[in-house]
Amino acid sequence: MAKSMRLDKLLGHCGWGTRRQLKELCKGGHVFVNGQCCRDSAAKVNPEGDQISVDGTTVVYEAFYYLMMNKPAGVLSATEDRCSRTVLDLLPQQYQGAGLFPVGRLDKDTTGLLLLTNDGVWAHRITAPKKHIDKIYIAEVDGSIPDDIDDVFQSGIVLADGLQCLPARARKIEEQTVEVTVQEGKFHQVKRMCAAVGLSVRALCRHTIGGLRLDETLRPGEFRPLKEEEREFPFMNK
Structure with a gap:
């Protein structure tokens, strides 16, 4: 049986606003639980069993999110930064209160496959060398x-x-292009490995983690949720 949680915590997790905003939302009669107006933002609700809506829009609660993003250049793989945009800034409001974080990191100028989640156990399974x-x-x-x-x-x-x-492994694809496969993620690792053999990296893109390949339909900055079966793909090395 699912544990109960505060209504404002559930709504915040689903991106409906800050605790203060949600308190006012409830007071204003905008939130309904099982068809009844709920003006108490601290009320306990069952995230799996209760039907919750805001101004007629059904609130869909998911404990964990698993997203694939095509990270663009110029964006930090971080949850927040005072000076630069982060990958979380590219997500819509519904994900902003869910505690998402990037699984590992890509350098600011590196592009390609980046996973985001709020499931720490799943993330650790991917990042642990x-x-x-x-x-x-x-x-x-x-x-x-x-x-x-x-x-x-x-x-x-x-x-x-x-x-x-x-x-690690490396495969020459073209005269100035090489595919590099690593199983760890040290600071600037691929660039530093290339430098050690006399190569200067002009552009770097990650396209695969385990058996999960970047969805080529995603443009830079776009993302999509992973399908349930895709969540196991990172653990299936090709």
Whole structure:
């Protein structure tokens, strides 16, 4: 049986406003629970069993959200920032009170597949290096891609600061394009790995996490909820 929760907490989770705004919304007679006007924003409700509406619009409660975003360049993989836009700023109001956060991070100028959720256990399963989840990037580079780049990356390349990377993979796609597969996410890792073999990354895009590939219909900045079966795709390395 679902636990009861405060009405204002449920409405806030679903993006209907701040606690103060919701208090006024209830006082104004805009909120109904099981067909009855509820003017007490602190009233206890059952998120699974009670029918809740605001001005005739049914409130749909989901405890956890799982979103796929095509992250654009120039946006931070963070929940908030005083100076720059974050990926959460790209989401509509309905998600703003749900406690969403990016699963791992992409650099500000890196684009592509980014997952957002409020399910910490699910996120940890994806980001923990010991889970060995492949993250696949396409890097456009300046410089000559070494013929032995895959051997070098598979050996566990050592970065300029002495950091030892886990074994990774690399595949030359075109003269200035290389696909890189890593299972960890250290700071600027793919760029630093490329720099270690004489390559400068001009553009970087992540397109796959495990068995989950970026939906090519999503334009930069767009997102969609994951289908239920897709939630397990990150744990299925191709």
